[in-house]
Amino acid sequence: MIVLDNVTKSYGGFRVLNGCSATIRRGEVVVICGPSGSGKSTLIKCVNALEPFEGGQIVVDGMAVRSSDVSLQALRAKAGMVFQSFELFSHLTILDNVMLSPRLVQKRPAQSVREESMRLLERVGLAQHAMKYPIALSGGQQQRVAIARALAMRPSIMLFDEPTSALDPEMVGEVLAVMGELAREGMTMMCVTHEMGFARQVADRILFVDRGEIVDDCSSRDFFAGRCSPRAQAFLSSAC
Template sequence: MITLENVTKSYGSFQVLRGCSAKIEKGEVVVVCGPSGSGKSTLIKCINALETFESGQIYVDGTAVRSAGTDHSMLRAKAGMVFQSFELFSHLTILQNIMLAPRIVQKRETTEIQALAETLLRRVGLERHANKYPIALSGGQQQRAAIARALAMRPDVMLFDEPTSALDPEMVQEVLQVMTELAREGMTMMCVTHEMGFARQVATRILFVDAGEIVDDCRAADFFAGRCSERAQVFLRYEAS
């Protein structure tokens, strides 16, 4: 589903990713964790070309990300993205936010898209808020709307970039619940998060990133049992404290 081959990226003289390689299979839930500033968000944004990278290659369902012939709009339809800051359009209602990309990018019929959007709003528990604007919703509700918006493109994989980091603690669980349900339904997911409880519950694999390198790539059960690098063990002790 997703293959990373020796991906390297720099911001000027600062190298943020160093030869990152991994393979995510269909149906896997892969959590990307590590200390702040380690390159996790940059790595996941490279997957659907929101960030460029200097060398190496990434394939999403066989499509090469770093290729002049790749249609990045269609790539992002395959790899739905949920950001930490929601990124909803403030001048559109929640329903309009969800319908926008399928209409413009995929050229689907309005009646079909509206029916799908209404179904997705019920799925994330926001059916009563369809005609409200983002400012009228709580942070947790906005993030659930953002998940519904990504799902409207019928993606093959969902990418989450710290989806709960901007939320108040009481709102975190409502977003994690939606993500947990997606995982149980078999959605392929790659999630940058510090929510280790969520990772323990749903992750099949853990990528531990430090200083731009994938230090550990292992089964979640092994990772949380301490069968990982010493650096990752220190991170886990810190997260548990």
């Protein structure tokens, strides 16, 4: 489903990703964790070409990300992205935010997109807020809208870049609940997060990244049982 093969990336003379390789299978939930500044967010942004990379290759559902003929629209439709900040359009209603990309990018009929968008807002518990503007919603509600917006493109993969880091603690649970439901339904997911409780509950595998390298690639069970590198064990003891 997603293949990372010896991916490298630098900012100037600083190597932020160094030979990262992993394979994420269809239906897997993979959590990427590690200390701040280790390259986690850069890695996940490379998957749908939000960040360029110099070496190696990434293949997403058969599409080689660095290929000169790859369609970025098609790639990003396959791999929906949810960011730390919600990135909603403040001048559009919640419903219009969800409808925008399917209408403009995929050219789907307005009525069917509207009906599907309302179903997605119902799914994340926000159908009653469809005609409100983002400013009227809490941070947790806005992030759930962002998830609905990504799902509106009918992706086969969902990418999450620290989706709860900008939220107050009481809002984190409502976003993680939606993500957990997606995981239980079999959505292929890559998620950068510091929420180790969430990782323990829903992740199939853990990629532990430190200093631009994937130090550990192991099952969630092994990782949380301490069957991982000493560096990951130290991280776990401080994070849990």
